[in-house]
Amino acid sequence: MAENPWLAVTGGTAGPGYAARFADLEAAGEDLHGEARRVHALLDGRPGTVLDAGCGTGRVAIHLARLGHHVVGADLDASMLGEARAAAPELDWRLVDLADPGALDLDRPVDAVVAAGNLWPLLTPGTHATVVAVLAGQLRPGGLLVAGFGLDVDHVPFTLPDDVPFPSLADYDAACAAAGLALRERTADWAGREPYAGGGYAVSVHVLTDRRVEAP
Structure with missing residues (x-):
């Protein structure tokens, strides 16, 4: 299997620097919780179960837990998860490769999967359809896959390896359709106010219409 682009770029050591950068932004008054608020609103403001796929240092998962949700955070990078565990040791953090169909082993289907950190362009080449199927397989019928990601170099804050296309x-839509997911809405921002009109960043909300999902 090809090398994962995120690990290739960061060497799997980005956790402390990443956490420090967001701590600085929060100290400066930046709003860091738009993704969590969007998921919370999509769940009608009621406590639910959420899988944060590619959770990184736990920023989104931790705020979702504060909003009352039961959250599982999953990531491929041990250094990122180390920061998440240090920030919220009471939450359920999983070191997993989402391309492995049996890796998550959740004890119940979730109401939503959120992928807020450019998960899609940073997946290992050749695994994209498998990962979407794995994520769909965690959802209850009618559950939501909410993903926001950049579609070009101007909207992903990392330089992908030269042999990794965007x-x-x-x-993404084709992989979702193959996994039994139907597009419900798409915006250009996490606030959900700006309709997507073909720009370099999209937030997509898909709903599981077919529970019979298997990873390819």
């Missing part, structure tokens, strides 16, 4: 929004 996967397209059409590729």
